[in-house]
Amino acid sequence: MRNKNILIILALSINVLCHAKTEYPEWVDAEQREELFPSSSYYTGYAFAEIKSNETPESVIERLKQRAYGDLVAKISVKVQRNTTDKSEEIITSDNAYSENTFSSVTTLTTRKTEIPGIEEKTFLDKSAKYAAVLAFVQKEGLTTKLQRQLSNHLSRVNIRLEDTESYIAENNKTKALNSLESAKQALQLADDTRHTMTAIDSRLSAEDLMEEDWRNAEHKATSLERELNKNVKIYISCNIDGDNGSLKSLLAALNGELSKKGCLITKSPEEASWSVEVSISTKPYNIVKTGDYDFYYSYATAILKITDSNGKPFMSDQLRAKGGHTFGYEQAVEDAIRQLLQELSNHIINSIQK
DSSP states (O other): OHHHHHHHHHHHHHHHHHHTSOOOOGGGSHHHHHHHSOTTTEEEEEEEEEOOTTOOHHHHHHHHHHHHHHHHHHHHHHHHHHHHOSSEEEEEOSSOEEEEETTOOEEEEOOOGGGSTTOEEEEEEETTTTEEEEEEEEESTTHHHHHHHHHHHHHHHHHHHHHHHHHHHHTTOHHHHHHHHHHHHHHHHHHHHHHHHHHHHOTTOOTTTTTHHHHHHHHHHHHHHHHHHHTTOEEEEEEEETTOSSOHHHHHHHHHHHHHHTTOEEOSSGGGOSEEEEEEEEEEEEEEEEETTEEEEEEEEEEEEEEEETTSOEEEEEEEEEEEEESSOHHHHHHHHHHHHHHHHHHHHHHHHHO
């Protein structure tokens, strides 16, 4: 009798275990995912991973959301490159996509999830199997119309902030003028990001659809106001870079150009300047990531920035770093990192001396 009871218990346990088996959602399977969310009607991004022992379910889901969103928006950005360049080497990361053509002319497009209205998500978590998955998706139909409304809202905010900037300049309130102008520039960048995304979705959009004239007018006005605020700022720049291979001269010219565009006067000696800026740049290969048929090379460029006033008194020092990527090799990845670093440097210098 006892043996019979043991057999019954075992049978019941096996039955429970069989029925307790996790049922995975259909969208986890690639073929069924395409049937549910066909590429002709949806932009999708998918990510899955095993839950590591040191991760909470919440943290792994958040990590996968970022990857899924990155997968979705990179598909849109890459499409822009195919529409705008004849021959290009495509580069895709989790949150960035850009191409470099054979003439080394680079266009970088970054599309964040906040720039694409209507993105939805599905998540799945199997704690027993330590497995998680996230699907991000957005319907193509009607997306352009939503983006046009978003673009209009961004440009409205830009124009309001520019009007505020003009008023503050007239009142000789430079601090408020600078803050208002910075807010306008941020909204202007969001507007441009939205325009790029719209072009990615439909390359046939007209200049009117993309509010080209409104955007250009706002950009021109922002540049003019920035030059007005910086017209009396005189800067002397010295620069060095490790392992210099002849790029120092072009690097210095590029940094001078960025600051000149913002209205600063570049002097030939520190004695003529209101501010002396010293920039030391070092570069370092980071790693290689293999994705499909691509090998992605990543490098870092780090800048040590020191600013002194007209009396030679140290004003500030800081460190900035940018990460660059390329499929050709580390040298090209370094060039990409330096390109990004130059923009950050010019903005940081201007923001520092304006305070």
